[in-house]
Amino acid sequence: MLEAFRQSLAIRLAAIYTLVFAAGAAALFGILYWVLAHSLEERDRAAVEQRAANYAQAYEQGGAIALRARLAADPSPDARSLFVRLLGPDGVTLFATIPADWVESQVERRLVPDGWGGWSAQEIHSVRIPRDAARDFAVASRVLSDGRLIQVARSTDSRAVLLAPLRSDFAGVGAVALLLSLTAGTLLAWRATRPLRQVAATARRIIEEDDFGARIPNPGGSGELAVLARQLNALLDKNSAHVRVLRETLDNLAHDMRTPLTRLRGTAELALRDGGDPAEARSALASCVDETDRVLHLLEVLLDVSAAEAGALALQLGPVDLRALAARAADLYREVAEEKKIRIELVGSEVARMQGDSVRIGQALSNLVDNALKYTPEGGRVTIATAAEPGALTVTVSDNGPGVPEAEREAVWRRLYRGDASRSQRGLGLGLTLVRAVAEAHGGSACVTDAPGGGARFQLRFPTV
Numbered sequence: 357m358l359e360a361f362r363q364s365l366a367i368r369l370a371a372i373y374t375l376v377f378a379a380g381a382a383a384l385f386g387i388l389y390w391v392l393a394h395s396l397e398e399r400d401r402a403a404v405e406q407r408a409a410n411y412a413q414a415y416e417q418g419g420a421i422a423l424r425a426r427l428a429a430d431p432s433p434d435a436r437s438l439f440v441r442l443l444g445p446d447g448v449t450l451f452a453t454i455p456a457d458w459v460e461s462q463v464e465r466r467l468v469p470d471g472w473g474g475w476s477a478q479e480i481h482s483v484r485i486p487r488d489a490a491r492d493f494a495v496a497s498r499v500l501s502d503g504r505l506i507q508v509a510r511s512t513d514s515r516a517v518l519l520a521p522l523r524s525d526f527a528g529v530g531a532v533a534l535l536l537s538l539t540a541g542t543l544l545a546w547r548a549t550r551p552l553r554q555v556a557a558t559a560r561r562i563i564e565e566d567d568f569g570a571r572i573p574n575p576g577g578s579g580e581l582a583v584l585a586r587q588l589n590a591l592l593d594k595n596s597a598h599v600r601v602l603r604e605t606l607d608n609l610a611h612d613m614r615t616p617l618t619r620l621r622g623t624a625e626l627a628l629r630d631g632g633d634p635a636e637a638r639s640a641l642a643s644c645v646d647e648t649d650r651v652l653h654l655l656e657v658l659l660d661v662s663a664a665e666a667g668a669l670a671l672q673l674g675p676v677d678l679r680a681l682a683a684r685a686a687d688l689y690r691e692v693a694e695e696k697k698i699r700i701e702l703v704g705s706e707v708a709r710m711q712g713d714s715v716r717i718g719q720a721l722s723n724l725v726d727n728a729l730k731y732t733p734e735g736g737r738v739t740i741a742t743a744a745e746p747g748a749l750t751v752t753v754s755d756n757g758p759g760v761p762e763a764e765r766e767a768v769w770r771r772l773y774r775g776d777a778s779r780s781q782r783g784l785g786l787g788l789t790l791v792r793a794v795a796e797a798h799g800g801s802a803c804v805t806d807a808p809g810g811g812a813r814f815q816l817r818f819p820t821v
Contacts, residue, residue: 370541645697678708704742731757
């Protein structure tokens with residue numbers, strides 16, 4: 357449980373969010389702290405500079421006496437916190453005013469001459485400005501016209517006192533903010549990654565329980581994860597449909613191949629009988645060849661359909677006259693049509709040229725004509741029509757048979773599909789599948805609708821651009 361919690365994407369996202377938030381908050385605080393400290397420093401420096409300028413002006417107007425009077429007459433606490441010193445050209449301090457908190461009184465006992473040839477101990481009182489590492493100073497100097505120097509300084513420890521609570525407050529508030537951001541980030545990330553957990557649970561259910569009907573629940577919303585969930589559901593639906601079609605295909609293939617293989621075995625056993633009639637043996641072998649050809653044709657068509665659906669059907673492209681291919685298909689089945697007293701009509705434009713594989717397209721047209729003749733009753737009519745449209749050529753094969761029910765119009769293009777009306781007809785169940793595959797391999801399409809006056813109307817559309 358702990359390992360799963362550690363590996364949770366939501367926890368990792370929340371941790372990353374918290375780290376980014378902490379880094380951003382620290383950087384923002386650092387910038388604000390630096391700006392504030394710099395502003396306070398500039399303010400102190402500007403104030404000291406202004407004081408130095410004012411005191412220098414007072415000295416220039418009245419000398420040291422005027423400077424002393426100016427300092428004594430300024431009752432403001434701000435003035436009493438200033439260190440002011442007047443230096444001579446030789447660097448000797450002429451006078452100075454020192455803030456009380458800067459002074460450290462020191463008593464030093466020294467031996468001095470007593471005037472009688474001896475020495476006596478005497479206490480020497482002195483003051484010292486401390487050098488505190490925690491204390492900083494803002495200093496300004498002005499060179500006077502007589503070569504003297506006036507210095508004004510102020511301790512900036514008040515700035516440190518002001519900024520210290522800010523640092524401690526930020527530490528406390530930052531800790532609370534990090535805790536809240538971690539909590540809120542975890543909740544938000546856990547909710548945002550819910551579709552991913554549903555995807556994982558669905559995949560686990562499919563893998564462990566073989567439940568191919570499992571789907572990701574409630575993939576609502578318009579976010580990326582919701583879109584991903586819906587696309588995965590669509591993919592699972594499509595895979596389920598392919599699996600269902602594959603099972604139906606295998607069942608139909610096993611059914612359709614069982615008959616010719618059984619017949620092939622029976623005729624082979626007949627030919628192998630001892631003492632049999634040689635003529636019957638030769639006839640049995642001929643039947644074996646026919647059945648073998650039928651099985652081979654079934655497999656070849658399956659391979660062609662699979663290649664076309666995978667986009668790998670080899671096409672020998674060249675100039676194709678669709679009208680001529682339609683006429684050839686009509687001539688090929690005219691004798692069969694006459695036996696059933698069915699009339700084949702060829703209508704449409706005289707010229708219908710395009711780039712394509714004439715052999716494949718001719719095969720597709722032959723399958724359509726053969727399919728129409730199977731379901732057209734005696735005395736009926738099959739019409740083959742070609743037409744030119746903007747950017748496309750069409751060829752339509754219509755009959756006046758029973759037609760294709762609307763519920764089966766998409767299913768008839770599937771491999772080995774046999775509708776109720778086709779159960780009694782001999783065939784592989786791959787003719788229409790190959791027709792659509794050839795059309796789509798040329799970038800076209802195939803569809804079936806009701807023919808005018810009843811029957812089925814199959815149409816192929818080929819692009820010419």
